[in-house]
Amino acid sequence: MKKNFFLFALVVGLAWACEPTPDNMKLLDQLVVQTHYDTEVNFTDYATYSISTDTIGFISNASPNDTILTEHDTPGYPRPVLQQVVKNLDQVGYTRVDKSANPDLGINVYVVNDYNLFQQVVYPSYYYPSYYGYYGSYYNYPYVNTYAQNTGALVVEMVDLKNIGADKKVRVLWTAYLGDVYSTISLLQESTDAIDQAFHQSPYIGR
Amino acid sequence: MKKIAIIVALACGCGLVQAQDNYFFVNWDINTPMTNTNWIGSTSTRGIRGGYRAVIGPERRFSAGLDVSWATFSEYKPTETFQQQAGAITTDYFNYIYQLSFAASGQYYFHKSSNERFFSYVGMGLGANQNKYTVFYNIYKDQHSAWGFLARPEAGILLRISTRKRIGLMAAVHYDYSTNKSNDYNYSSFSAVGVSVGIMSMQW
Numbered sequence: 001m002k003k004n005f006f007l008f009a010l011v012v013g014l015a016w017a018c019e020p021t022p023d024n025m026k027l028l029d030q031l032v033v034q035t036h037y038d039t040e041v042n043f044t045d046y047a048t049y050s051i052s053t054d055t056i057g058f059i060s061n062a063s064p065n066d067t068i069l070t071e072h073d074t075p076g077y078p079r080p081v082l083q084q085v086v087k088n089l090d091q092v093g094y095t096r097v098d099k100s101a102n103p104d105l106g107i108n109v110y111v112v113n114d115y116n117l118f119q120q121v122v123y124p125s126y127y128y129p130s131y132y133g134y135y136g137s138y139y140n141y142p143y144v145n146t147y148a149q150n151t152g153a154l155v156v157e158m159v160d161l162k163n164i165g166a167d168k169k170v171r172v173l174w175t176a177y178l179g180d181v182y183s184t185i186s187l188l189q190e191s192t193d194a195i196d197q198a199f200h201q202s203p204y205i206g207r
Numbered sequence: 208m209k210k211i212a213i214i215v216a217l218a219c220g221c222g223l224v225q226a227q228d229n230y231f232f233v234n235w236d237i238n239t240p241m242t243n244t245n246w247i248g249s250t251s252t253r254g255i256r257g258g259y260r261a262v263i264g265p266e267r268r269f270s271a272g273l274d275v276s277w278a279t280f281s282e283y284k285p286t287e288t289f290q291q292q293a294g295a296i297t298t299d300y301f302n303y304i305y306q307l308s309f310a311a312s313g314q315y316y317f318h319k320s321s322n323e324r325f326f327s328y329v330g331m332g333l334g335a336n337q338n339k340y341t342v343f344y345n346i347y348k349d350q351h352s353a354w355g356f357l358a359r360p361e362a363g364i365l366l367r368i369s370t371r372k373r374i375g376l377m378a379a380v381h382y383d384y385s386t387n388k389s390n391d392y393n394y395s396s397f398s399a400v401g402v403s404v405g406i407m408s409m410q411w
Contacts, residue, residue: 018279020253021343022281022283022301022303026299027301027343030286030299032344032345033297034296034297035295036291036293036294038293179345179346179347180346180347183346201295202294202295
C-alpha cells in the first residue's frame with residue numbers, strides 16, 4: 001500500500017513536471033517578422049512601384065499546380081493584405097504605378113506552404129511466448145501513426161526593376177518573412193500587424 | 208568469472224542495502240535561478256525530487272545515497288526586435304530550461320537519540336545535470352542541450368509521523384551550482400536556490 005502510494009506520487013509528479021510547453025494562445029497571437037535587405041542598395045534611389053491588386057502568389061509542396069491565391073480562394077485575405085503593403089509603401093514615399101509604366105520596384109507578395117506528412121510504425125507491447133507457448137501470437141501487429149504538419153509564411157518581396165541585368169535577372173532588395181500563417185488565432189489581423197512591423201523594423205526603406 | 212564476481216558484488220550490495228536503515232523520499236521542488244536571471248529569473252514551481260539514502264552506523268549520524276530531480280524553468284519575454292547583420296527579427300517568445308539532475312549525496316544528522324522522530328541534517332550532493340535550453344516563438348522552437356557538473360549543499364529536516372509509523376515528512380533547502388552552460392544562448396554557470404517539501408518512508 002505504502003509502496004503504491006509512493007509510486008503514485010512519483011508518477012503524478014513526473015507527469016506534472018515533464019517538459020510542459022507554453023500556452024498556444026500566447027505563442028500564436030502574433031507572427032514572427034523577419035526582414036532581410038541588400039546592404040549595398042540605397043532605397044532612396046527608387047521612386048515608383050507596382051503591385052498586384054487582389055492576387056497573391058502561392059507556392060506549396062502539397063499542391064504544386066496552385067500558384068496564386070485570389071479573393072475567391074481565400075475570401076477576405078489577399079486584398080486587405082495587399083492594401084496593407086500599399087499603405088506602408090505609400091507612407092515611406094513611394095508611388096504606385098501601373099505595371100506598364102516602368103516601375104522602379106516590383107512588389108511580390110506570396111505564401112509559401114510547407115506540408116509534411118509523417119508516418120511512424122509502432123510495434124505495440126512486444127512479448128515472448130511463455131514456456132507453454134502461444135504460437136502465432138508472438139507479438140501484436142504493428143500499426144502506422146500518421147500525422148501532418150502544415151506550416152507556411154507570408155512573404156513580401158521588393159525586387160529591383162530599375163536595374164535589370166543583361167541576362168534579365170532581377171535583384172531582390174528586401175524580403176519580409178511573416179510566419180506562421182497556418183497556425184494563427186486571427187490570420188488577417190496578425191498578417192496586417194506583421195506587415196506594419198516589417199516596415200517599422202526597416203527604417204532604411206523609403207524616399 | 209567476471210560475471211560471477213559482478214553478481215556476487217551486486218548480491219552483497221543488495222544485502223547490505225536491505226540490512227541497513229534507510230529512507231526514500233519524493234518531494235515537490237521549488238527553485239529560483241540565481242544567475243543568468245535575464246534569461247530566466249522566475250521561480251519554478253514545476254519540480255520533483257526523489258531519492259534514496261542509506262543510514263550509516265548505529266547512531267544514525269550519517270547517510271549516503273542518490274538524489275534524482277527534475278525541474279522546468281520558464282519565462283515569457285514580450286515582443287522584442289533583434290537586429291541582425293542585414294535585417295531584423297521581431298517576436299515574443301518563451302525561454303525554457305528543462306533540467307534533469309543526478310547527485311550522489313552524503314548527510315550528517317543532528318539528534319540526541321537515534322530513536323527520535325525529528326532529525327535535522329546538513330548534506331552535500333555531487334553529480335551532474337542536463338539542461339535543455341529551449342526557446343519557443345510562434346510555432347518554432349530552438350533547443351540546445353548541455354551537461355554540467357553539479358554541487359548541491361543542502362540542509363533539511365525529517366519528521367516521522369509517529370515512532371510506530373515509517374512514513375514521515377521531509378523539508379529541505381538547497382543551493383545548486385552547476386557548470387552547465389549554453390554558448391548558443393550566452394548562458395553560463397547555472398545556479399539556483401531551492402526549497403523542497405514532501406514525504407519519506409523510513410526503513411527502521
